[in-house]
Amino acid sequence: xxxxxxxxxxxxxxxxxxxxxxxxxxxxxxxxxxxxxxxxxxxxxxxxxxxxxxxxxxxxxxxxxxxxxxxxxxxxxxxxxxxxxxxxxxxxxxxxxxxxxxxxxxxxxxxxxxxxxxxxxxxxxxxxxxxxxxxxxxxxxxxxxxxxxxxxxxxxxxxxxxxxxxxxxxxxxxxxxxxxxxxxxxxxxxxxxxxxxxxxxxxxxxxxxxxxxxxxxxxxxxxxxxxxxxxxxxxxxxxxxxxxxxxxxxxxxxxxxxxxxxxxxxxxxxxxxxxxxxxxxxxxxxxxxxxxxxxxxxxxxxxxxxxxxxxxxxxxxxxxxxxxxxxxxxxxxxxxxxxxxxxxxxxxxxxxxxxxxxxxxxxxxxxxxxxxxxxxxxxxxxxxxxxxxxxxxxxxxxxxxxxxxxxxxxxxxxxxxxxxxxxxxxxxxxxxxxxxxxxxxxxxxxxxxxxxxxxxxxxxxxxxxxxxxxxxxxxxxxxxxxxxxxxxxxxxxxxxxxxxxxxxxxxxxxxxxxxxxxxxxxxxxxxxxxxxxxxxxxxxxx
Numbered sequence: 001x002x003x004x005x006x007x008x009x010x011x012x013x014x015x016x017x018x019x020x021x022x023x024x025x026x027x028x029x030x031x032x033x034x035x036x037x038x039x040x041x042x043x044x045x046x047x048x049x050x051x052x053x054x055x056x057x058x059x060x061x062x063x064x065x066x067x068x069x070x071x072x073x074x075x076x077x078x079x080x081x082x083x084x085x086x087x088x089x090x091x092x093x094x095x096x097x098x099x100x101x102x103x104x105x106x107x108x109x110x111x112x113x114x115x116x117x118x119x120x121x122x123x124x125x126x127x128x129x130x131x132x133x134x135x136x137x138x139x140x141x142x143x144x145x146x147x148x149x150x151x152x153x154x155x156x157x158x159x160x161x162x163x164x165x166x167x168x169x170x171x172x173x174x175x176x177x178x179x180x181x182x183x184x185x186x187x188x189x190x191x192x193x194x195x196x197x198x199x200x201x202x203x204x205x206x207x208x209x210x211x212x213x214x215x216x217x218x219x220x221x222x223x224x225x226x227x228x229x230x231x232x233x234x235x236x237x238x239x240x241x242x243x244x245x246x247x248x249x250x251x252x253x254x255x256x257x258x259x260x261x262x263x264x265x266x267x268x269x270x271x272x273x274x275x276x277x278x279x280x281x282x283x284x285x286x287x288x289x290x291x292x293x294x295x296x297x298x299x300x301x302x303x304x305x306x307x308x309x310x311x312x313x314x315x316x317x318x319x320x321x322x323x324x325x326x327x328x329x330x331x332x333x334x335x336x337x338x339x340x341x342x343x344x345x346x347x348x349x350x351x352x353x354x355x356x357x358x359x360x361x362x363x364x365x366x367x368x369x370x371x372x373x374x375x376x377x378x379x380x381x382x383x384x385x386x387x388x389x390x391x392x393x394x395x396x397x398x399x400x401x402x403x404x405x406x407x408x409x410x411x412x413x414x415x416x417x418x419x420x421x422x423x424x425x426x427x428x429x430x431x432x433x434x435x436x437x438x439x440x441x442x443x444x445x446x447x448x449x450x451x452x453x454x455x456x457x458x459x460x461x462x463x464x465x466x467x468x469x470x471x472x473x474x475x476x477x478x479x480x481x482x483x484x485x486x487x488x489x490x491x492x493x494x495x496x497x498x499x500x501x502x503x504x505x506x507x508x509x510x511x512x513x514x515x516x517x518x519x520x521x522x523x524x525x526x527x528x529x530x531x532x533x534x535x536x537x538x539x540x541x542x
Contacts, residue, residue, distance in 0.1 A: 012058065013051045019043060026082060027505070029131070030072040030325040031409050032438075034501045035508040037064070037082035044087045046168065046194055053192065054166045056081055056469055061512075062493040063469055065192055067108065067133035071140065071436035072327055075188065075474045079510035080493050083192065085133060091115055092195070099200045100157060105135035105193040113315045121200040125149040126318040128372075135193040140436035141185045141389060144318060145234035145374035147227050147396050150381050151389065153184040160195035164465040168194060173384050182460035184386035187435060187479075189461055189470045205256065206232065206317040208249035211307040212295075215242045215346065219339045227335065227375050227396065232318065236370035237342065238295060239349045240288035245299060245370070249317055259310040264297045274324055278407035280366070284414065287366040294369065325406040325504075329419050330434040331426035335375060335396035341429055342373075345400075348421055360421040365414040372401035387457035390432040390450075399434070400426070409504025416440075447479050454479060468492035473510065 024040030027033065038061070043049045056063050062080040069076055076082075085106025093102040099121055103112065109123070109130040116122055125144040132142065143151040158172035161183055169191075171180040183190050218226065218235065227233050230248040237244050263269070273294065280287050295301050300308065310317070333341060347355035351362050377396040378389060391397040402422045404412045423441045426433070432450045433439035448454060458480070465471070468489025471480065476494065488494060498506040 012055050013047070016047050016051045017044070018051055018055070019048065020081075024082065026066065026076070026078075027069065028072050028076070029068055029070045030327070030406060031501075031503070031505045032072040032325070032327065032406070033074045033077050033498075033506050033508050035074075035077035035079060035510070037078050037080060038512065039081045041081060041083050042087050043083065043085070046162070049083075049088070049162050049192055049194060050166050050168070052081070052083060053162055053164065053469070056491070057164065057166070057467070060467075060491045061469070062472060062491050062510075063192070064472065065135065065188055067106070067136040068131040070129065070132055070136075072438050073436065073474065074495070074506075074508050075140075075436065075472075077474075077495075077508040077510070078472060078493060079508075079512055085135065085192075088194075094119060094121070094200075099202070101198045101200045103134060103196050103198065105196055106133050108133055109137060116200055117203060117313070120203045122203045122314050124155055124199070124201045125152065126315055127152070128318075128320045129322060130315065130319055134196050134198070138184060138193065138196070139186045139188055141386070141391075141434065142436075143374070143376045143391075143399065144232070145376070145399075146232045147375055147377045148231050150376050150378035151386075151391060153386055153389075154378060154381050154383065155199045156184060156196060157199055158197040159183055159193055161191040162194050163191045164467065164469045172197075177384055178456070178460050179464065181384050181387050182457050184384075185388040185390075185435065187388065187475065189465070189472075189475050191464060191470065204251045204314045205254070205311055206249040206314050207252040207254055207309070207311045208232075208247060208317050209307055209309040210245055210247040210299075212299075212301040212304055213244050213246055214304055215244055215342065217304075218244045218246065219342065222339050223336075233375065235373045237373055238291050238369050239346055239367070239371060240291045240369065241295060242346065243295070243304070244373075245295075245301070251314075252311060254311050256313070257309075257311040259312070260300070260308050262300055264300075269297065270323070274407055277324070277368070277405050278410060281407060281410050281412060284366040284412075287368065291369045323405070325409055327404040327406065327411075327415060327419075327438045328401055328434075329403075329422060329439055330372075330399055330401035330437045331423070331431040331439075332390045332392070332397045332399050332434065333426060333429045333431040334392050335398045337429045338373070338398045338400075341398075341400060341425065344425060345371075345422065348425075358421045358425055360417060360424060362421075363417060365417050367402075367414055367418050368404050368412065370403075372399075372403060374399045374401070387453040387460075388435070388451060390434065401434075401437075406504065411504070442478070444478060444482070 020039040020041045026035050064078040065083045066076045088104045088106035091103045127142045127144050137152050141151050160170050162168050230250045232249040235244050235246045344356050348358050378391045379395050419440050469491040471492040473495035493510045496511045497509050501507045
């Protein structure tokens with residue numbers, strides 16, 4: 001007997017809402033990829049997440065969890081089921097003796113910051129943006145810029161995860177430590193993080209300054225106290241001018257003093273720079289002059305030693321404006337390799353092949369500025385190290401971020417050659433790419449060599465999700481093994497094609513298996529659930 005939609009609902013937690021809709025178009029923040037999930041699901045509770053997982057297992061559907069889509073890669077693209085946790089965002093508990101905060105995993109960092117501020121608490125460290133969810137920031141090894149802090153996961157004390165079998169499991173350094181180490185940088189392939197216990201700190205203010213220096217000065221100060229003189233330090237490197245803007249900050253009790261503004265820091269500067277970047281797509285040789293324009297007009301710097309200062313609440317001081325759609329290609333290398341990396345990359349940009357020693361010719365290409373340079377240090381962390389932590393285990397880590405803007409969603413012509421050269425140099429210097437960025441030449445063998453503990457991560461992943469309900473094409477291309485003669489996992493999704501999207505970027509299409517359930521469930525069949533009936537099944541609570 002063929003089951004009706006109502007019968008099927010009664011088999012999977014009929015009283016629990018399934019808040020799904022069709023016809024959703026997902027895109028990355030940068031507009032680099034677009035995909036069209038079969039269902040877009042927005043749960044409000046743990047029980048609803050559990051129902052999503054159970055139904056996905058029965059229907060053999062892949063699940064992809066998304067927040068703001070800030071990763072410009074296709075990591076979050078799917079034609080299957082997409083789960084957004086924006087409505088699963090409550091702070092559940094705050095222990096004011098220890099400053100440990102327990103929260104639902106969908107909370108965005110800006111909401112977390114706002115709610116912590118009310119109770120005089122703060123995140124100890126932050127990356128450049130606060131749009132991500134806490135779960136997304138954990139999953140991809142998000143980091144800030146300080147030798148006194150590690151990646152964001154370092155502040156995570158415990159997690160709860162909804163696994164592929166519909167069970168919710170707690171994990172920490174003491175409870176299921178292998179699962180904890182896998183989930184701290186999960187890449188979305190372990191399960192759905194439902195709860196995060198996070199170590200907050202008392203609220204703080206930062207007094208910061210940024211100043212202009214010759215690149216040679218920064219290189220000379222590298223081994224002294226460049227990265228340790230203040231708690232937070234980052235630099236923006238302007239390669240054509242051979243100059244660096246150094247930003248440094250320390251905690252302070254001084255009164256708030258906003259950053260200096262000029263007419264170019266608002267809408268006028270934003271749109272002028274955007275138009276000029278778009279022009280450079282067609283006339284790339286203006287990019288060195290555009291760098292000078294940015295330095296003098298947008299930053300207000302003219303001479304070495306020029307300085308700007310301010311006092312802000314900690315999170316506000318650490319954030320920055322990403323401006324426009326962009327490709328980002330960031331790598332982690334040992335801090336001591338920084339001077340060599342910047343010297344050789346600078347030589348390549350200026351056409352000095354002998355000094356660069358990079359086997360890719362410049363061929364008349366021009367790049368965008370600035371190149372962002374940041375630092376972390378996870379080597380002093382007494383807690384468990386994530387299996388896929390891309391930082392250096394025995395010392396400070398330097399991050400070089402080769403950003404390329406996409407003005408009005410137009411790709412820059414230098415991308416392929418620049419990233420080939422940049423990635424080749426980073427690999428030679430012992431680097432590892434940031435998981436959420438646009439690396440393009442890294443092979444599966446490269447990742448196996450870069451991550452000796454990748455096998456441990458894969459072991460845990462296979463144990464908790466043997467049918468691949470959380471596995472997509474990105475995972476298979478980069479880190480999952482290709483075993484000869486072995487078929488794809490039962491719920492795994494593969495990309496079948498991409499095509500140019502209207503307005504820029506790529507439309508991404510994945511392969512969906514039939515809606516049939518596992519063979520042993522002979523009485524249960526979703527093949528009938530098409531069109532109105534398919535919608536009827538998932539209409540309750542949408």
